[in-house]
Amino acid sequence: MKKKHQHNNHEEHVDESWLIPYADLLTLLLALFIVLFSMSSIDAVKFKQLASTLNSSFEGGTGVLEYPSTLPPEQSPSLSKEEDNKEESSNSEKKSLQELQQKVNEYIKSRDLTGQLKTSLTDEGLLITILDNVLFDSGVAEVRPANRQLAKEISQLLVMETPKNVIISGHTDNIPIRNQYFESNWDLSVMRAVNFMKALLENQKLDPALFSAKGYGEYKPIASNSTEQGRLKNRRVEILIVPNEEITEQ
Structure with missing residues (x-):
């Protein structure tokens, strides 16, 4: 009797070694999402603890979950001091201008x-x-001789212990002007500002480098030009006194 040869059917086993790194990758992705979720939390201390724990688990302490700080860096003492100095300087300038205003009002x-x-x-x-x-005849840019004393007295008020920038600006109403001297209100306003500035700078105690002049014509009214009262307010010269930043920062 012939012996039947028994054939062992061996099942083919699929190589599953790839599952290990795949599982590790999934774990790392899970950890990443946990970290991203944690970053949306306001509690930075808990986030730091979580990141530290996860780092220790997956990387032995550092690497995967290294993170930038979500808190602003502490200001250095020098920067803080600089800001304090600027604030102190600004307060000092404001006080200086208030004192000058009081003097002019008096x-x-x-x-x-x-x-x-x-x-x-x-x-x-x-x-x-x-x-x-107060300073000019109608349609004229020269300061009236009778009012040059007023310009002189104002110039004395502008002599300050801490120098300031001074901007002189001329303004008119909207009534057109055209004569042998000026083609427009713009021209008139510019020359009035320049001539008044020159009158102020006759005071040798003032620094011309800190002075400038502008003319706005009718384009910066402070009242309605539809009435004589409003037009009177618009015809003006302004002196703007501002801190000299270059001197202040030194």
């Missing part, structure tokens, strides 16, 4: 010029407004 009151001169503190600095009829 001068206006003593000369009975309340209706013709006024002061105001703006974001830019101290603004002194002078109605044009």
Whole structure:
């Protein structure tokens, strides 16, 4: 009797070695999503603890979960000191302008010029407004000889212990002007600003390098030009006194 040869059917086993790195990859991805979720939390201390724990588990301490700090870096003492100095300087300049305003207001009151001169503190600095009829004849850019003393007295008020930038600006109403001297209100406003500035700078104690002049013509009104009262307010010369930044920062 022939012996039947028994054939052993061996099953083919699929190589599953790739599952190990795949599982590791999934674990790392899970850890990454946990970290990203943690970063949305306000509690930075808990996030740091979580990151440290996960780092220790997967990388032995460092590597995968190294993270940038979500907290702003502490200000260095020098930067903090610099900011304090700037704030102190700004407060000092503001106080200086307030003192100057008080001095000018006292001068206006003593000369009975309340209706013709006024002061105001703006974001830019101290603004002194002078109605044009105090200084000029109609349609003329030269300061009246009778009012040059007023310009001289104002120039003395501008002599300060800490120098400031001074911007002189001329303004008109919207009534057109055209004569042998000026083609427009713009021309008139510029020359009035320049001539008044020159009158101020006759004071040798003032530094011309800190002065500048502008002309706006009718384009920066402060009142309606539809009435004579409004046009009178618009015809003016302004003195804007601002801190000299270059000197302040030294």
